[in-house]
Amino acid sequence: MTFTLYNYVLSGNCYKIRLLAALLDVQYGTVAVNFHPGGEHRQEPLLRLNPAGTLPIMVTSDQTLTETQAMLVWLAQHYDDSNSWWPIHDLDTLPTVIQWLGFANRLTSSIGALRQHTLLNKPADASTTRAAGIAALRELECRLAEQSIRGEQWLAGKSPTVADIACFPYTALSPDAGIENDDYPAIRSWLHSVRSLDGFITMPGIHELHQMRDPAGASAGTLRDHHG
Amino acid sequence: MRAKTGHEDLVVWRSASGVLSAWENRCPHRGMRLSHGFVRGESLACAYHGWHFECSGRCHYIPAHPELELPRTIKPTTFDVVERDGLVWVNTTEKAIPFSLPAGATPLRSITCNTTLDALTNHIFGTTKPCSNSGCHSTTVESQQPCVLSTLLTDSSHRVYLAMQASEDHTTVVHALLSMEANETQRITVSRWLESLRREAESP
Amino acid sequence: MNSMKHARQYWYPVAMIDELQAGQQRDTQLLDTRLTLTGDDQCGLIATANEKALLVTQACDHWWVTLCDTPLPIFDLPEAQEHERRFVPCGVVHVECSPLRAVENFLDIAHFPFVHTDVLGAEPHTEVYRYDVKVDESCDEVIASNIRFFQPQAAKSAEGGIHTEYTYRVPAPMVAVLYKTCPQKPDAWDVIALFVQPLSEDSCDVWPWMALFDNESTLSELIEFQQMIFVQDRSILENQIPRRLPIDPGIEIPTKADSTSVAYRRWLKQRGAYYGALAS
Numbered sequence: 011m012t013f014t015l016y017n018y019v020l021s022g023n024c025y026k027i028r029l030l031a032a033l034l035d036v037q038y039g040t041v042a043v044n045f046h047p048g049g050e051h052r053q054e055p056l057l058r059l060n061p062a063g064t065l066p067i068m069v070t071s072d073q074t075l076t077e078t079q080a081m082l083v084w085l086a087q088h089y090d091d092s093n094s095w096w097p098i099h100d101l102d103t104l105p106t107v108i109q110w111l112g113f114a115n116r117l118t119s120s121i122g123a124l125r126q127h128t129l130l131n132k133p134a135d136a137s138t139t140r141a142a143g144i145a146a147l148r149e150l151e152c153r154l155a156e157q158s159i160r161g162e163q164w165l166a167g168k169s170p171t172v173a174d175i176a177c178f179p180y181t182a183l184s185p186d187a188g189i190e191n192d193d194y195p196a197i198r199s200w201l202h203s204v205r206s207l208d209g210f211i212t213m214p215g216i217h218e219l220h221q222m223r224d225p226a227g228a229s230a231g232t233l234r235d236h237h238g
Numbered sequence: 239m240r241a242k243t244g245h246e247d248l249v250v251w252r253s254a255s256g257v258l259s260a261w262e263n264r265c266p267h268r269g270m271r272l273s274h275g276f277v278r279g280e281s282l283a284c285a286y287h288g289w290h291f292e293c294s295g296r297c298h299y300i301p302a303h304p305e306l307e308l309p310r311t312i313k314p315t316t317f318d319v320v321e322r323d324g325l326v327w328v329n330t331t332e333k334a335i336p337f338s339l340p341a342g343a344t345p346l347r348s349i350t351c352n353t354t355l356d357a358l359t360n361h362i363f364g365t366t367k368p369c370s371n372s373g374c375h376s377t378t379v380e381s382q383q384p385c386v387l388s389t390l391l392t393d394s395s396h397r398v399y400l401a402m403q404a405s406e407d408h409t410t411v412v413h414a415l416l417s418m419e420a421n422e423t424q425r426i427t428v429s430r431w432l433e434s435l436r437r438e439a440e441s442p
Numbered sequence: 443m444n445s446m447k448h449a450r451q452y453w454y455p456v457a458m459i460d461e462l463q464a465g466q467q468r469d470t471q472l473l474d475t476r477l478t479l480t481g482d483d484q485c486g487l488i489a490t491a492n493e494k495a496l497l498v499t500q501a502c503d504h505w506w507v508t509l510c511d512t513p514l515p516i517f518d519l520p521e522a523q524e525h526e527r528r529f530v531p532c533g534v535v536h537v538e539c540s541p542l543r544a545v546e547n548f549l550d551i552a553h554f555p556f557v558h559t560d561v562l563g564a565e566p567h568t569e570v571y572r573y574d575v576k577v578d579e580s581c582d583e584v585i586a587s588n589i590r591f592f593q594p595q596a597a598k599s600a601e602g603g604i605h606t607e608y609t610y611r612v613p614a615p616m617v618a619v620l621y622k623t624c625p626q627k628p629d630a631w632d633v634i635a636l637f638v639q640p641l642s643e644d645s646c647d648v649w650p651w652m653a654l655f656d657n658e659s660t661l662s663e664l665i666e667f668q669q670m671i672f673v674q675d676r677s678i679l680e681n682q683i684p685r686r687l688p689i690d691p692g693i694e695i696p697t698k699a700d701s702t703s704v705a706y707r708r709w710l711k712q713r714g715a716y717y718g719a720l721a722s
Contacts, residue, residue, distance in 0.1 A: 019666045020673055042662035046669070047458060047533030050662065129673070131536055131647065152433055155347040159425045185677060188538070192240040192273070193350035193411070214673035217285060218559050221276040225565045247683070266695050269682040286678050288556045288568065301568035302552035302699035312695055 012038050012088075016056065016067035018045040020129070022122055022179030023078040024066040025213040030082055030175045032211040034089040046130050078118075079111040082172040094169045103167035110153075110165045110173035116146050117180040125180070125187035143189050147197065150181060154196035163203050170207065178204050179213070186215045240273035242405040246330045248317070249273040253280045257293045260328040262315035265289060266297070272314065325401055325413055343399050343415040346425055350411050351436045355404035358412070361439040362400075396420045398428055412436075445716035449473055452614050453499065453506040453516045455637040455649045458531045461505075462487060471641040473509060473717065502651050503531040504637060517613035518581075521633045521653045530661065532650040532668045534639075539679040540718035541616050541640035542687035544648055546706060547675050548618045548636045549610050551591050552699045557674050560594050567592035570699035577709055584612040584709050586702040597632060598667040599656045600625035612706060615715040616640060627655040634668070643718045644685040648672065686720040693722070 015031075017024045017040045031038055043065055044050045052063040060067045060076040068075040068084070075081045086096035097103045120142035127134035153165065165173045182201050184191050191197055204210070205219050212218050240263055241248045247263040249272040257280065263271050270286040277283075281290040281298070290299035295313035300306055318329040324345040351358055399415040416428055454472055462468060462481030470477050477496070480488045489496040489507045496507045502522050521527065537544055547553070552570050554563025573589040589608035596606045609621040609631070616638040621631040633653040640646050650668050659667075688694050689711050696704050710719060 019670045042660060042666045044662040044665055047461070047531070048662070048665070128538075129536060129676070131534055148433075151349075152429065156426050156429055159346070159422055159429065185680070190240075192242075193409075195239070195348050198239065212559075214670050215677055217274075217557070217674075217677070219276065220283065220285075220288070220556065220559070221278050223559075223565060225278070264683050267697075268694055269684065269688070270678060271681040271683065274677070274681055285556060287550075287552045288565075300697060301555065301565070302570040303697055304569055306697070 012036055013068050013070040014039040014041060016041050016043050016051075016059070016065060016069075018043050018051070018065050020214060021045065021065050022125075022183055022213075023064075023118060025179045025216075026078055026175050027066055027068065027081050027085070028213070029178070029211060030085050030095070030172065031089075033175075033207055033209045034085060034095070035209060036085065036089045046132075079114060079172070079176050082111075082175055086172050095172050095175075097167060097171060100167060103171070106166035107171045107173045111176050113146070113149070114173070114176035114180075116142070117150075117177060120146050121180040121184050121187050121189065124189070125183055128187050140187075140189065143184065143187065147181065147184065147189065147191070147194055150177065151194040151197050154200045158196055158199070163200070165200075170204070174200075174204060179216070182216045240271065241328070242407070242411075243328060243330050243403060245406055246317075247271070248328060248330075249275070249282070250319070250326060250328070251275075251277055251282050253277060253282075253293055255280060258319050258321055258326060259293050259295070260317045260319040260326070261291075261295055262317075264314060266312055266314055324415060342418045343397065344418050346398075346414040346416045347429055347432070348411055348413045349432050349436060350409055351439055352409055353439050354408050355402055355410045358402065358410050358439050362435070396424055396428075445714065445719070446473065448714045449615070449640065449717035450509045451514045452510075452616070453501075453508045453513060454616065454639050455504040456489065456507050456639055457487065457505045458533070458649075459500060459503050459505060470639075470647070472507065473640055474642050475509060477507070479505075502635065502637070502653075503529055504649055504651065514614075517617055519613075519619065519633075519635070521631075524653070526655070527633070527653040528656060528661075528664070530652040530654065530664050530668070532652065532665050532672075534647045534649055535669070535672055535676065536645070536647050537676050537679050538645050538685075539682065540644050540686045541638045541646040542710065542715075542718040543679055543682055543685075544638050544646055545612065545616060545618045545636060546687060546703050547679055548620070549586065549612070549702045549706060550700070551589060551608065553675075553678070554591065554593070557678055558671055562593050562596065562671065563591065564594050572698065573701065575701045575705045577705065578611075581613070582713075584610075584702070584705050586610040586705070596623065597625050597654075597656070598659045598663055599654075610702060612709070615710055615713075615717075616646075624655050626657070630655055632656075640718060646718075684720055686718055688722075689716065689719040690722045693720070 015027055015038055045065060050056055051065050057063060059074055062076055064076060066078060068081045075084060083096050093099055120139050123134045124136060124139040124143055126132040127136060164170050165177060181197060239250055241250045248260050249263040250260045252258050263273050265272055265284040267289055268286055270284050272282060272284055274285040275283050281292055283290045288301040289297055292298050295316040296310055297308055297312035320327050323343060396417045401413040403411045414432055416425055450473060456470055457479055462479060464481050464483045466481045468479045470479060475491050478490050482488055487498050487505045489498050499506050499516060501516055502519060506516060555565050555568045571590055573586060575586045578585050587609040591606055592603060593606045594603045596604055606623045611619045619633060619635045621633055624630045624632040635651045637649040637651060638646050650672055652668060689707050
């Protein structure tokens with residue numbers, strides 16, 4: 011077994027790991043955690059693995075990781091032979107990747123927190139998280155619009171990186187939190203690019219691109235998208 | 239994608255062969271917003287039950303009843319739509335003709351401001367130095383109603399055109415275009431200027 | 443009878459049984475009315491609205507309350523007494539839609555290939571075959587039966603695609619119960635229910651509940667499966683226009699596959715269940 015993921019199906023952070031693992035075609039084990047309504051992540055024995063009481067938790071053969079962005083880097087380092095997802099040799103791009111990995115935490119604390127509130131009735135300051143979420147989306151939109159002016163499609167460099175995966179879920183899930191993404195054309199185009207990646211998987215709230223599916227029943231991912 | 243004009247919630251989509259359509263954003267079956275749907279060839283399909291609508295708006299395929307012959311009457315309200323100067327123009331009223339933009343402009347980006355159209359235009363018209371540190375200076379501002387087009391001039395003689403669309407929810411979408419020959423740096427400068435313009439217009 | 447008066451006769455779920463410890467308090471809403479829920483020393487629940495204590499009862503692992511002093515009896519679900527089943531309350535999910543839209547979506551199978559892709563349905567298996575719908579006069583419930591649909595992964599315990607058989611009953615305007623083929627026990631039915639707490643006419647808290655035959659999956663896995671399915675529906679429900687359920691014909695176009703929905707709307711209309719509905 012490559013690693014074990016302590017997973018919650020509705021968590022955007024857990025989905026980041028599932029998504030990158032799928033894109034890199036990595037097999038792994040999962041343990042379903044009853045985050046809601048059970049609150050298992052804040053009880054023993056999970057607190058022994060992660061005293062912070064957050065999900066996901068990644069247990070590899072020699073270490074336990076509890077920060078999502080670190081898990082993405084671990085996955086890319088171990089399973090991306092091309093070194094493109096974590097461009098360790100591209101010193102022009104790497105700082106930008108780290109910049110947007112940091113930014114992803116702002117999406118989690120704003121849109122992620124608001125989404126837990128609107129979806130699962132968890133406590134959150136709705137107006138503060140909403141304002142912070144909109145500010146974060148505007149910043150992301152500005153970046154992606156400018157990348158598009160430069161002829162680039164991804165957050166950093168010329169190909170998708172862990173930064174795109176880190177920022178994707180809570181941006182795509184913003185409607186769950188009551189923040190529609192219709193007003194952000196560059197974001198929508200980038201979401202579409204991520205969803206078009208070979209091996210892309212969905213989570214509840216992020217639908218498959220049905221246009222890429224052969225209605226006669228062949229599996230998705232082999233057909234090119236006609237949209238846009 | 240979803241678009242809003244004054245009173246209408248619209249779905250605007252382009253088929254595989256390039257045909258552009260603008261419809262009421264509501265599936266006639268169970269009311270689902272069609273902007274969540276997916277384009278398959280020359281059809282737009284609803285995300286909920288996969289009803290397929292052809293470019294004329296007519297529903298031609300219901301997956302739950304693959305063999306069913308469908309009456310021509312199942313269709314969302316459709317609107318006239320044209321593409322001109324890199325913008326998509328939709329006519330939701332009886333009259334109306336699209337404006338013509340001066341030739342030689344290309345779309346830069348669209349940005350939504352949390353202000354009314356009036357407040358935004360007042361801000362632009364009332365500001366002779368839009369953003370002193372951005373390298374943009376407006377010299378002329380022209381307007382046409384109901385959609386406002388402003389012509390601004392950058393330092394290096396590149397023109398910026400703003401096509402503004404008010405929405406019922408008191409927001410305004412600004413579609414910015416820039417003269418064709420503007421380079422990457424100039425385009426990014428104008429993008430940043432738009433961000434500043436929005437911040438200023440939204441500040442109380 | 444006006445729509446509010448009609449809606450107030452029923453019982454509604456407001457919490458899971460073990461949710462509130464003694465002294466613990468939570469505010470919620472029911473039919474536009476603010477409620478305060480408090481756990482008491484006897485593992486009971488006290489529900490108050492405008493400082494008046496409300497009638498409270500237990501059913502299917504949830505607390506139910508009513509705003510009426512002389513409510514209708516709560517629905518009967520015999521499977522809740524079958525102790526070889528595993529009872530799984532799945533936790534609340536909030537949805538910005540009419541409570542009636544949430545129920546109607548639960549009664550719909552034609553959306554499976556598009557919304558629950560590769561789990562409850564997949565193209566090209568999209569056809570909805572003829573099934574039976576009736577209003578059972580003895581219990582005044584909508585019943586839809588003999589529904590068959592191809593499902594790639596019908597339940598947590600299913601391996602591979604099966605032709606699943608469904609029966610639905612709607613014992614109250616905001617309660618729907620589904621009986622479906624049990625992958626592990628072909629002679630029995632799994633039960634999945636949707637209990638809807640109407641906060642207002644266009645927002646609701648939904649409490650899915652299951653009574654299953656499944657000895658292999660963990661509780662977390664069973665909850666995960668149901669939450670995955672329901673949250674896939676949520677983005678549909680929040681994007682239906684109008685938010686309230688159009689109860690009169692004409693605003694939306696049904697087909698034969700929507701027979702359950704048509705019967706449900708008609709049944710709501712006949713009994714004056716207009717809360718959450720849009721009447722012309």
